[in-house]
Amino acid sequence: MRSPDLLRHAWAVAAKDLLVEFRSRTAILSVAVFVVLVLVVFNSARDPTAVSNVDLAPSILWVTFTFAAILALNRAFQIELENQALEGLLLAPIDRSSIYLGKLIANLVFVATIELIGVPLLALFFNVQVLPFLLPLIAVIALATVGFVAVGTLFSAMTVRTRFAELLLPVLLLPFMIPPLSWAVLATGRLLAGRPLSETLGWLNMLAVYDFVFVVLAVLLFPATVNE
């Protein structure tokens, strides 16, 4: 399969998913409300005199994104279960890897939308300065998100076809999410504290390596999760 075809097919799959989501907007609205609720819960659970907002913000941000992303990831292959849509997708004369890439792109757009809502809300609710560090912050968020969404998309293709799918995905995914998340939390903490960019470069490198390893791995392994 030539690579332009691979990307074209991937985009077709992603566009289908995004169109389905855009028409109903149920999932994205639910997750957005969920993000707001998690942030509110955090706000009532903290003691502002003990820990300053800037120290707490990275953890709050990433815990919120973790929960929201897991909710979003469950959806990717769930919608394919109705009317055996997945069978139809598999019968299409396209490479299996492009189905994975399509799902990955759709999930990334979905999670990015959530993060786009989450970051300003964090700045608003917790009075954290994000604007001066916006570009490096976007880089950290993007690199970390690609890594765990890549693994999550692969795993959700398996878990939707098991018993207790909603429970199994986080159990399988969290051990894989923790390394990129812990690097992202450390990098975000340095950024928000106004430390020089050079201090976060090590974490960014690790995130990039993790992304590369797991995106390649997931593209190679995905066919094994759907082949009959």
Place this chain on the structure above:
Amino acid sequence: MKMLRVGRWITAIGLVLLAGIYVRALAYTPIEASQGLAQKIFYLHVPAAIWAESAMILVGLASIFYLFTKDPRLDRFAAASAEVGAVFCAVVLTTGPIWGKPIWGTWWTWDARLTFTLFLFLLYVGYLLLRSAVTEPATRARFAAVLGICGMCEVPFIHLSVYMFPTLHPMPIVLQPGRPKLPGSMLETWALSLGVFTLLYVGFVVQRYALSYLREQLEAAGEVGHA
């Protein structure tokens, strides 16, 4: 079944030798100067940790070959290795705090190495849960293989983390570049213990493999439901 008997024998010999290691470590190996008796746990903790990580690598390798060959023996081995790895990981996570309390003054600390050993354990648990959540054998084997390969690829990240984060955990003193920084008698005890743990790993895996095989035969005969 012959294999099950062989596995039992290997395990039995391993357990007897393990008792020998206890005797040797406690009575015939010098007491470490700064840590005192607490250091004795090193002879169990480190070999168990080496096999806890190696078992995951073996699960991953068996999984890769399974996806190419679809040989059920490889899947059976991966399942067995994961279960034994989970047990060894539990040994590491139990012996660690027993050492940590007198030396660090705390049972648990969110140190990089401890945290990631815990994730390795959760990885094993996830792997075994995934296996139990899929009923159809071929699908179960494929799903488990995918997770096993991902797990293997995560181990280097876990291992490297020890060097990246500021950590309280002692740095490796045996498996390191250059000569082991350990007196001869301690190194001997440790090496013997590693040998015993290898024997135990083999014994457990052989038994578990034989059990999976018998279970599959039963399943095929329709005697029992899925596990």
